[in-house]
Amino acid sequence: MNNRRVIVRVPASTANLGPGFDTLGMALSLYAWIELRVSEQTEYQFYGDQMRGLPKDKSNLIYKVAQLVFKEAGVQVPELSISMHSDIPLTRGLGSSASAIVGALVAANALIGSPLTDDKLFQMATALEGHPDNVGASMFGGIVVSAWDGERADYIRLEPDPRLKTLVAIPAFQLSTEKARHALPTQLSMADAVYNVGRSSLLVAALASGELGMIRHAMKDRLHQPYRAALIPGMATILERAVEYGALGAALSGAGPTLIAFVDDKAGDADALEPFLLETLKQEGIEARTLWLAPAVLGPRITVEDISKQPAVPLPERIKGEV
C-alpha cells in the first residue's frame, strides 16, 4: 500500500434532467482526476482553475471521504498525499461535489486493495451527497435512474443513445445546491406530483427506447424548476424556447445555475442554439460560457501504479493529453 499511487478519473454529471428531481442523472464528458498516496503528513497539490479556495487541511472533502472508506474497511491510513486536477466548475450544477465524493471513495478503496464493493461505495456516496442522482451518474457512467429511501439507494443504468449530445451554458456566478434547495416548497399539489411522475416516466422510456422526439414533451417539470427560476434570470425563456433552436429539450442542470440542452447530433439542426442561450442570458445581464459535452459512458477509470518501480511524475504530466 505504501508504494501505491492511485489515480482516478471521474466524470461530471447533470442531475434531474428536468422532471426526475433527485432521481435521474447523466454522466458528462468533463472530468476530475484525483490522486492518492500514503504519506508521512497530509499534503495537497491542486491543479486547474476550478480548485481555487478549497481547503488544504484535513477538513477537505476528499480527505474526509477517504477516511470514511478506511474506517469502513477497518484500516488506518491517517496521512495522505492528495493531488487533484478538475475541469468541473464548482457550485454550477455539474456535480462537482459528487465527482469529488465518488473520486475519493473509489481512489481510497483502490489504495487499500478494493475491499468495498461498488454498491457499498454508491450507498456511501448517496448518504454523503444526500441524493443519488449525481453520484450514481459519476459512479456508473451513462444515464442512471435511482431511488433512495434514506437507507438504501437502488439504481438501473441506461446506455446513452449514441446520437445524444448536450450543450451546457455555464453562468459566471455560483449557486450552491443548499441555496437552490432552500427555494423549494415543503408541500406540493397532487396535480403537480402526477404531472412529474408522468413526465419523468416518459423521459426514462424515451431515453431507453431511443424515441428522442418524445424528449421535448417529457423534459418538463413542476417540482423544482419553477421555484428556482427567480435564481437564474433567463432560465424560463431558455426552457420554453430551446426546442425552436434545435434542442430536443432543455433543463436546469442539477441545482443550477447551468442550463443544459439535449441535442440529436445526427439531426444537425442546432447551429442557432448556442447564440440563443448566450444571448438570452446576456439580456438578463448574465455572462456565461458554453461547452458541447457528450454523455460519458464510463464511470471512474482507476489506474494503480507502483512508485517503487517508476518515478511519480506530477499529476498534470501524468494525465497530459487527456485534459
Ligand SMILES: Nc1ncnc2c1ncn2[C@@H]1O[C@H](COP(=O)(O)OP(=O)(O)OP(=O)(O)O)[C@@H](O)[C@H]1O
Ligand atoms: N475537489 C473538491 N474538493 C473539496 N471540496 C469540493 C471539491 N469539489 C467540490 N467540493 C465542494 O462541493 C461544493 C459544491 O457543491 P454543490 O453541491 O453546491 O455544487 P455542485 O456539486 O457543483 O453542483 P450540483 O450538485 O448542483 O450539480 C464546493 O463548494 C466545495 O465545498
Ligand SMILES: N[C@@H](CCO)C(=O)O
Ligand atoms: N437533485 C439535486 C441535484 C443537485 O445536487 C437538486 O436538484 O437539488
